[in-house]
Amino acid sequence: METEKNSEELLRGQAEIWQHMFSFANSMALKCAVELRIADIIHSHGGAPITLSQIASCIDDSPSPDIPYLARIMRLLVRKNIFTVHHPLSDSSSSESTLYGLTHVSRWLLHGSDLSLAPMILMENHPWAVAPWHCFSTCVKEGGTSAFEKAHGRDVWDFASQNPEFNNMFNDGMACTARIITRAILTGYKDGFGCIGSLVDVGGGTGTMAAEIVKSHPHIKTTNFDLPHVIATAPLIDGVCHVGGDMFKEIPSADTVFMKVTLCLLIRNP
Numbered sequence: 001m002e003t004e005k006n007s008e009e010l011l012r013g014q015a016e017i018w019q020h021m022f023s024f025a026n027s028m029a030l031k032c033a034v035e036l037r038i039a040d041i042i043h044s045h046g047g048a049p050i051t052l053s054q055i056a057s058c059i060d061d062s063p064s065p066d067i068p069y070l071a072r073i074m075r076l077l078v079r080k081n082i083f084t085v086h087h088p089l090s091d092s093s094s095s096e097s098t099l100y101g102l103t104h105v106s107r108w109l110l111h112g113s114d115l116s117l118a119p120m121i122l123m124e125n126h127p128w129a130v131a132p133w134h135c136f137s138t139c140v141k142e143g144g145t146s147a148f149e150k151a152h153g154r155d156v157w158d159f160a161s162q163n164p165e166f167n168n169m170f171n172d173g174m175a176c177t178a179r180i181i182t183r184a185i186l187t188g189y190k191d192g193f194g195c196i197g198s199l200v201d202v203g204g205g206t207g208t209m210a211a212e213i214v215k216s217h218p219h220i221k222t223t224n225f226d227l228p229h230v231i232a233t234a235p236l237i238d239g240v241c242h243v244g245g246d247m248f249k250e251i252p253s254a255d256t257v258f259m260k261v262t263l264c265l266l267i268r269n270p
């Protein structure tokens with residue numbers, strides 16, 4: 001009896017290992033959906049569910065997409081609740097009539113939407129960004145530096161300064177989350193900004209956060225401060241002054257210092 005229970009547990013353990021082993025498949029399928037712009041394609045058809053052939057016919061730079069391959073990826077994405085599937089005919093095996101639609105999850109994959117995580121998904125799943133995740137054991141064995149440095153031989157900011165493609169991808173990823181988070185901050189902390197005269201966003205990337213602040217509080221003299229290679233790619237933003245530099249040396253003066261990474265710090269100067 002005991003042995004039977006043990007072997008069942010062991011089998012369950014093995015199943016869990018297989019799940020962990022291939023859990024990266026979820027991120028890769030998500031990345032594929034963003035690269036192929038599947039959510040955008042469905043959205044451009046009015047958001048109503050469409051067939052695989054309709055999706056395939058709108059995929060950029062692919063005169064003859066592999067529909068069975070696409071079907072397999074969609075099956076995984078449907079399973080993960082990223083898209084819906086409908087079988088309008090009673091014969092659910094007829095893949096030609098099967099319709100795929102958007103969910104509240106896939107709406108975050110729309111390119112160009114104000115609330116989109118598409119640039120972040122592309123950045124975080126790029127081989128450059130994934131490489132450090134392969135270095136956990138090296139970090140434990142050797143210690144010393146970050147996983148990014150183990151993978152790329154220099155820190156992420158230095159790497160970005162030497163690699164314009166990574167720099168743009170990283171900054172775009174940051175900008176899309178900044179847009180989402182700033183709106184939540186501005187809504188939740190409505191009264192906090194009224195009394196601010198000047199503000200500097202330290203490590204503000206290409207200025208998305210600063211732009212949102214100035215849009216809703218035009219009276220604030222706003223500076224976006226980041227490393228020179230980031231500021232060099234920042235767009236002109238009405239009411240925002242971009243300054244390049246190193247925060248460990250000096251930051252532009254303002255009565256409020258704003259810092260956001262994954263969490264946000266608002267420090268009022270006395």
Ligand SMILES: C[S@@+](CC[C@H](N)C(=O)[O-])C[C@H]1O[C@@H](n2cnc3c(N)ncnc32)[C@H](O)[C@@H]1O
Pocket residue numbers: 157174175177178202203204205206225226227230245246247248259260261262
């Ligand atoms: C994780 S990103 C956050 C970007 C932005 N605040 C946001 O939340 O979307 C950190 C930012 O800090 C900047 N940074 C890193 N070291 C810096 C330094 N020494 N001086 C100024 N900015 C720096 C990076 O270039 C990057 O834009």
